[in-house]
Amino acid sequence: FVKPLDIIRLVDCFENYLDRNRSTPYRVLIIDDDQSLAEHYKLVLGSADIRAEVISDPRDIFTLLNDFHPELILLDINMPGCSGIELAQVIRLNQDWLRVPITYLSSEQDEEKRALAMGRAGDDFLSKPLSDLELITAVSVRAARSRQLSDALDRDSLTGLLKHSRIKEQVDIELSRAQRTGDKLSVVMVDLDHFKQINDSYGHPAGDKVIKAMAHLLRQRLRKMDAVGRYGGEEFVAVLPRCSRAEAQALMEDIRKRFRDISFTVDQKTFHVTLSAGIAAFEPDIERADQLLQEADAALYRAKSDGRNRVCS
Numbered sequence: 001f002v003k004p005l006d007i008i009r010l011v012d013c014f015e016n017y018l019d020r021n022r023s024t025p026y027r028v029l030i031i032d033d034d035q036s037l038a039e040h041y042k043l044v045l046g047s048a049d050i051r052a053e054v055i056s057d058p059r060d061i062f063t064l065l066n067d068f069h070p071e072l073i074l075l076d077i078n079m080p081g082c083s084g085i086e087l088a089q090v091i092r093l094n095q096d097w098l099r100v101p102i103t104y105l106s107s108e109q110d111e112e113k114r115a116l117a118m119g120r121a122g123d124d125f126l127s128k129p130l131s132d133l134e135l136i137t138a139v140s141v142r143a144a145r146s147r148q149l150s151d152a153l154d155r156d157s158l159t160g161l162l163k164h165s166r167i168k169e170q171v172d173i174e175l176s177r178a179q180r181t182g183d184k185l186s187v188v189m190v191d192l193d194h195f196k197q198i199n200d201s202y203g204h205p206a207g208d209k210v211i212k213a214m215a216h217l218l219r220q221r222l223r224k225m226d227a228v229g230r231y232g233g234e235e236f237v238a239v240l241p242r243c244s245r246a247e248a249q250a251l252m253e254d255i256r257k258r259f260r261d262i263s264f265t266v267d268q269k270t271f272h273v274t275l276s277a278g279i280a281a282f283e284p285d286i287e288r289a290d291q292l293l294q295e296a297d298a299a300l301y302r303a304k305s306d307g308r309n310r311v312c313s
């Protein structure tokens, strides 16, 4: 195993490279027929706070891709009954997994076969044996880059929240889950009050600061399983699985008050901003995600017309 000192040094030197959200460990999928070697890799990566899952039967791959959402795949080439090269090609046929980098990790020495592997579907090639330090370094760099690319595609650059299309997708995903399990689900739509006036009075950069503060507060108050996105300019959507209408209402009341109490200062002038929110909850008659979003939007409209700075459901 890597000496603790080496790991600290390594983590230090990748500090900038590792994403801002280092509280979420990278997820790496290891596919190798040599189970004890794969388990060893998993332990080594675990010591550097990288989460690895091991597959020794390639037939399990699609379940794992869907459930585990790896940010990097380490793929053996020579496996009984299945070639890693073919497996990489199969993974690449699926749109959903296009962005996951595939790194071959193989002891294959044959030059032609290595070239074939690289020319088909994988992205790069690491040769076994690999020291623990090499493994951690190679995986950290690739997973960090994978997450950065993913964030750039999925997240809004001002707030770091999910973009419009991704948060809508998230409503879809959680609605399907709620329909399957019968669990509760709430969707919240938030809009800042009289935001044009804030921009007009204090300038656009001040407006941006307020939007960022809203995003920060939402992230802070929501649970890990919740998703939050910037739906429009100063509009936000939060998806709250296993959260009832009443629980969502209480949570949003708390967020509303906290936000109202934030003092913003620009050019020695202090001001406050309020929010309005609308809540929709999953009921058995709801079939599509846009119904939930429409219901939340209608509740938000009521909050606005009832005088703003309130939560309606």
Ligand code: GH3
Pocket (backbone or CB within 6 Å): 191, 192, 193, 194, 195, 196, 197, 199, 203, 204, 205, 206, 207, 208, 211, 232, 233, 234, 304, 308
């Ligand atoms: P209401 O209480 O009815 O929501 O009033 P409002 O002024 O907030 O309503 P409206 O949706 O008409 O205005 C939203 C404003 O938000 C308009 C736009 O200039 C501003 N805005 C949108 N995106 C951004 C942004 O990224 N930064 C800043 N500073 N302002 C933005």
Ligand code: MG
Pocket (backbone or CB within 6 Å): 032, 033, 034, 076, 077, 078, 079
């Ligand atoms: Mg093998």
Ligand code: MG
Pocket (backbone or CB within 6 Å): 191, 192, 193, 194, 195, 234
């Ligand atoms: Mg507004």
Ligand code: MG
Pocket (backbone or CB within 6 Å): 191, 192, 232, 234, 235
């Ligand atoms: Mg608006």
